[in-house]
Amino acid sequence: MSRVKLSLSVLVLALVLSLSSAVLAADVHVTVLNSKGEIQAQLEEIAAYYSSITEGVTVEIAAVPVGQSPFERATALYASGNAPTLLMVDAGDVLLFQDRALALNGEKWVADAIENSLGMATADDGRILAFPVTVEGYGFIYNRAVVEKALGRAFDPKTVNSIDALRQLFDDIEASGQASIVIGPEDWSLGAHFFALAYATQSPDFAEIKKFQEGLKKGEIKLADNAQVNGLLDTFDLMKEYNYDKIDPLASTYDRGTELIGTGEVAVWFQGNWTWPQIKDFTDNREFGFLPVPISSNPADYGNTQVPVGVTKYFIMDAEQNSPEQQQAAKDFLNWLGYDPEGQKRMVIDASIIPAFKNITIVPEDPLAASLLEYVREGKTLNFVLNLPPDHWAQVGASMQKYLADFVDRAGLLGEIEAYWLGK
Amino acid sequence: MLASEKRFVDKLKNYLLFAGPTTLVFITVIILPFLFGIYLTFTNWDGISKAYTFVSFSNYKQVIQDPAFWTSFLRTVKYVFYTVLLVNTIGFSLAYALTGGKVLGENLLRTGFFVPNLIGGIILGLVWRFIFSNVLVFLGRTLNIGFLSTSWLANPNKALWTLVIVTVWQYSGYMMIIFIAGLSNIPKELLEAATIDGATGFQRLRTIVLPLMVPAFIVTVFLTIQRGFMVYDVNIALTNGGPFKSTQLISMFVYEKAFLSQQYGVGQSEAFFLFLLVAAISLTQVYFTKKLEVEV
Amino acid sequence: MKALRRAYAILRHAVLYALFVLYLSPFFLVLLNSFKSRREIVSNPFALPPAWSLNNFITAFQRMGFVPAFLNSLLITTCSVIGIAVFSSMTAYLFVRTDWRINKVMFFAMVASMLIPFQAIMIPLVRIYGSLSMLNTPWSLIYMYLGFGSSFAVFLYHGFIKSIPKELEEAAMIDGCSRLQVFFRVVFPLLRSTTLSLIILNVLWIWNDFLLPSLVLISADRRTLPLTTFYFHGTYSSDYGLLMASLMLTILPVIAFYIALQKHIIRGVMEGAIKA
Numbered sequence: 001m002s003r004v005k006l007s008l009s010v011l012v013l014a015l016v017l018s019l020s021s022a023v024l025a026a027d028v029h030v031t032v033l034n035s036k037g038e039i040q041a042q043l044e045e046i047a048a049y050y051s052s053i054t055e056g057v058t059v060e061i062a063a064v065p066v067g068q069s070p071f072e073r074a075t076a077l078y079a080s081g082n083a084p085t086l087l088m089v090d091a092g093d094v095l096l097f098q099d100r101a102l103a104l105n106g107e108k109w110v111a112d113a114i115e116n117s118l119g120m121a122t123a124d125d126g127r128i129l130a131f132p133v134t135v136e137g138y139g140f141i142y143n144r145a146v147v148e149k150a151l152g153r154a155f156d157p158k159t160v161n162s163i164d165a166l167r168q169l170f171d172d173i174e175a176s177g178q179a180s181i182v183i184g185p186e187d188w189s190l191g192a193h194f195f196a197l198a199y200a201t202q203s204p205d206f207a208e209i210k211k212f213q214e215g216l217k218k219g220e221i222k223l224a225d226n227a228q229v230n231g232l233l234d235t236f237d238l239m240k241e242y243n244y245d246k247i248d249p250l251a252s253t254y255d256r257g258t259e260l261i262g263t264g265e266v267a268v269w270f271q272g273n274w275t276w277p278q279i280k281d282f283t284d285n286r287e288f289g290f291l292p293v294p295i296s297s298n299p300a301d302y303g304n305t306q307v308p309v310g311v312t313k314y315f316i317m318d319a320e321q322n323s324p325e326q327q328q329a330a331k332d333f334l335n336w337l338g339y340d341p342e343g344q345k346r347m348v349i350d351a352s353i354i355p356a357f358k359n360i361t362i363v364p365e366d367p368l369a370a371s372l373l374e375y376v377r378e379g380k381t382l383n384f385v386l387n388l389p390p391d392h393w394a395q396v397g398a399s400m401q402k403y404l405a406d407f408v409d410r411a412g413l414l415g416e417i418e419a420y421w422l423g424k
Numbered sequence: 425m426l427a428s429e430k431r432f433v434d435k436l437k438n439y440l441l442f443a444g445p446t447t448l449v450f451i452t453v454i455i456l457p458f459l460f461g462i463y464l465t466f467t468n469w470d471g472i473s474k475a476y477t478f479v480s481f482s483n484y485k486q487v488i489q490d491p492a493f494w495t496s497f498l499r500t501v502k503y504v505f506y507t508v509l510l511v512n513t514i515g516f517s518l519a520y521a522l523t524g525g526k527v528l529g530e531n532l533l534r535t536g537f538f539v540p541n542l543i544g545g546i547i548l549g550l551v552w553r554f555i556f557s558n559v560l561v562f563l564g565r566t567l568n569i570g571f572l573s574t575s576w577l578a579n580p581n582k583a584l585w586t587l588v589i590v591t592v593w594q595y596s597g598y599m600m601i602i603f604i605a606g607l608s609n610i611p612k613e614l615l616e617a618a619t620i621d622g623a624t625g626f627q628r629l630r631t632i633v634l635p636l637m638v639p640a641f642i643v644t645v646f647l648t649i650q651r652g653f654m655v656y657d658v659n660i661a662l663t664n665g666g667p668f669k670s671t672q673l674i675s676m677f678v679y680e681k682a683f684l685s686q687q688y689g690v691g692q693s694e695a696f697f698l699f700l701l702v703a704a705i706s707l708t709q710v711y712f713t714k715k716l717e718v719e720v
Numbered sequence: 721m722k723a724l725r726r727a728y729a730i731l732r733h734a735v736l737y738a739l740f741v742l743y744l745s746p747f748f749l750v751l752l753n754s755f756k757s758r759r760e761i762v763s764n765p766f767a768l769p770p771a772w773s774l775n776n777f778i779t780a781f782q783r784m785g786f787v788p789a790f791l792n793s794l795l796i797t798t799c800s801v802i803g804i805a806v807f808s809s810m811t812a813y814l815f816v817r818t819d820w821r822i823n824k825v826m827f828f829a830m831v832a833s834m835l836i837p838f839q840a841i842m843i844p845l846v847r848i849y850g851s852l853s854m855l856n857t858p859w860s861l862i863y864m865y866l867g868f869g870s871s872f873a874v875f876l877y878h879g880f881i882k883s884i885p886k887e888l889e890e891a892a893m894i895d896g897c898s899r900l901q902v903f904f905r906v907v908f909p910l911l912r913s914t915t916l917s918l919i920i921l922n923v924l925w926i927w928n929d930f931l932l933p934s935l936v937l938i939s940a941d942r943r944t945l946p947l948t949t950f951y952f953h954g955t956y957s958s959d960y961g962l963l964m965a966s967l968m969l970t971i972l973p974v975i976a977f978y979i980a981l982q983k984h985i986i987r988g989v990m991e992g993a994i995k996a
Binding site for chain 3: 435438439441442443445446447449450452453454455456457458460461464518521522526527528532533534535536537538539540541542543544545546547550551552554555558559562593597598601602605650653654656657660661675678679682683688691692695696698699702703706707
């Protein structure tokens with residue numbers, strides 16, 4: 001039976017392949033692998049609309065199945081000879097595809113991309129390998145209504161620009177009986193986001209951050225001697241001191257965090273703008289925003305007034321398994337997204353993407369995105385460090401959890417992180 | 425008869441007809457991946473690069489020198505030790521109490537103790553996640569029982585015990601069934617004769633029942649050891665290795681090394697180490713069983 | 721003496737029934753809380769629900785996509801189990817009844833392969849089938865289950881077929897039956913009890929399996945019941961009422977299966993464990 005099935009499926013496969021190649025001859029097909037599952041429907045609409053306004057080009061959106069990493073999916077498609085024309089991949093994975101991606105240096109959007117957005121997409125030989133799709137960022141999310149009610153006055157987020165100011169804020173909030181902050185114990189949040197600030201605050205220059213990481217790999221850097229690292233952990237100590245879940249710091253879940261901040265049970269939560277769809281289910285209040293995570297007592301220090309913002313998803317264009325016509329059509333599609341008012345609107349408003357291009361002036365509607373954009377406009381951004389090894393979030397996240405639950409002291413934590421980096 | 429087929433072509437035709445599908449799946453699902461796995465252990469492939477190189481034994485060297493691997497391995501040994509001990513003690517006690525008509529509702533009780541085995545480790549893990557993180561914490565806080573008032577799952581000193589507890593709960597009923605099978609094979613006359621001779625219940629247990637149950641114990645102990653080393657479902661559903669990797673058992677460690685850290689070669693070397701370990705355990709079991717068969 | 725024995729018997733019953741309640745209490749707690757809202761569960765997981773509303777069940781049923789997941793599990797389990805039983809019994813029959821070197825080699829290889837834990841081949845398995853684009857379909861998964869299940873099944877049948885006398889088959893052969901007919905009309909019916917035990921063991925294994933399907937089935941709509949439940953719990957990690965209802969929905973079919981086939985299941989487990 002299984003042999004019959006096998007031969008049958010081979011037959012069907014052959015038929016499908018021959019049919020699809022016949023279709024290809026008539027029409028240029030651009031297939032796009034989407035790895036942001038939450039906007040699959042919107043992207044499909046965009047693709048349908050674009051196909052309807054362009055003669056002879058059809059854009060199709062394929063999804064990365066929920067639960068599979070975009071990298072794994074892309075790998076499987078490449079291995080089977082079915083590489084899509086455009087692949088949406090995580091920032092940290094772009095360079096893994098450098099053997100297979102088309103260089104896009106000649107494209108118009110390269111000049112319009114926001115600062116720092118192409119660093120992760122540039123190979124050592126200078127080839128620009130990917131189109132930045134969406135910007136994300138994180139920091140302390142605050143619930144303005146709750147903060148102002150607790151303080152009894154209007155709240156200016158700009159006043160929180162040092163560790164001391166943050167302590168003052170927490171003190172004032174708690175004085176009214178309102179819980180100030182909850183720490184989400186998720187390893188990805190602590191490892192990939194919170195501790196990544198230690199790298200990001202080293203320098204505005206991404207090359208310097210890379211150098212810092214290289215130093216860690218060679219074991220040349222002592223984290224305990226680093227001011228930014230210590231400052232960041234001072235802030236973490238402060239968070240621990242006021243933590244809503246102090247008795248059982250590792251028991252909470254991500255979902256519960258969205259609920260606590262949404263309902264106003266706590267005033268502040270460390271997370272990113274991707275939490276908005278969940279937060280908004282708990283409240284009709286629309287006034288939320290980001291505070292920076294301070295790393296010293298001096299407001300002028302880099303990092304105290306900046307939040308990390310970065311391009312987390314990129315489009316790679318396949319260089320091997322798609323025809324030049326397909327590649328050209330894909331380039332046209334990207335330009336339409338970036339420059340056509342209709343394309344811009346559909347991307348920013350319909351798909352709630354924060355674009356990575358200076359020329360796009362449409363503002364997204366959710367308050368966390370708006371808050372991030374304000375930081376971008378004022379130039380108050382840190383690098384969202386995304387070039388970390390694939391298990392960094394899990395390993396460093398685990399070490400941070402230990403520190404959070406007081407199972408290791410600061411020296412122990414830093415020792416573990418140094419050991420993690422060594423020889424990577 | 426089949427045996428009368430003499431010509432090679434006939435033999436082959438016969439073989440393909442009866443064993444062809446099995447042979448095909450066996451070779452493509454077990455043998456090829458096994459061989460390819462050995463090949464993988466000598467490369468540094470990351471899953472996508474076109475180029476990867478042979479690294480001879482450096483993956484194995486890396487495994488041997490990786491303290492995290494050994495920590496996880498020793499943790500698994502600890503987990504296996506306690507589960508084997510408890511599962512077999514409890515399983516045997518239940519079986520002993522539930523044979524011979526000493527208890528009303530024997531069948532109902534057997535059925536009840538066996539139920540956890542029917543349900544997959546994932547579901548059991550999720551059920552117990554609720555028990556440990558909500559029910560027990562509620563009990564602890566309401567009744568002021570200190571050691572229950574915070575979640576065991578969030579405490580690295582206790583979280584491994586949650587795995588042991590769930591495993592014992594899951595498998596003791598299963599082992600009970602195997603012990604019941606063994607107990608019902610013990611000749612009644614033997615026990616009756618001992619009773620007439622004035623042996624107490626405990627003496628009967630020690631001098632007659634336990635020695636006769638050695639073969640059953642060999643089966644159950646090895647089954648629990650094997651399952652213990654391979655456990656994955658309960659691990660991922662109950663603790664997910666946390667808090668901070670303190671309950672990550674060896675299977676999950678290997679999984680993450682390959683599919684998360686994208687170090688297929690190293691991950692496969694670790695998996696291969698596991699294979700050798702499990703094979704050694706099973707062969708030891710076969711050896712003991714054979715030896716007993718000869719003696720009895 | 722009599723009073724002592726009586727007290728001892730009462731104690732024994734008390735301990736055993738207390739243990740019985742303890743063993744089953746997790747399931748009762750899940751059942752009880754599946755009728756409650758999140759707030760009610762947090763405030764007291766032991767309290768009775770204010771109303772026995774099925775809302776959680778209905779919501780969980782829809783949101784987790786119970787029907788497709790159940791059907792996927794059913795398709796995969798049924799096809800795999802039948803395939804294993806049919807192909808393995810045929811193979812074992814050939815191995816027992818014909819004397820060819822290849823048979824011996826294959827049988828030995830299959831028995832030896834039972835030493836390989838799944839974890840030792842999962843990485844290359846996923847790499848190979850992934851590169852052939854053969855992941856994410858139930859048929860590949862069934863194919864793999866045939867591979868993983870056949871060694872033990874052949875071994876089990878092999879032991880039993882050895883004990884069947886050849887005369888019956890020879891008589892049927894003389895009546896003009898082909899080899900396949902002989903097998904299916906004469907031998908296979910005799911294997912009924914072994915087949916039943918094997919099917920039960922395989923149903924429990926495949927229905928509940930997690931690691932292999934989690935590697936093979938990728939799209940949400942292809943997932944089996946344990947996978948769906950697991951991911952559902954990841955998505956709604958704090959809506960406890962819904963989670964409890966989803967667990968009950970997953971547990972109920974298994975319990976129904978157990979009640980229907982209780983005797984056979986216990987016997988199957990005994991046979992399987994002792995042979996293994």
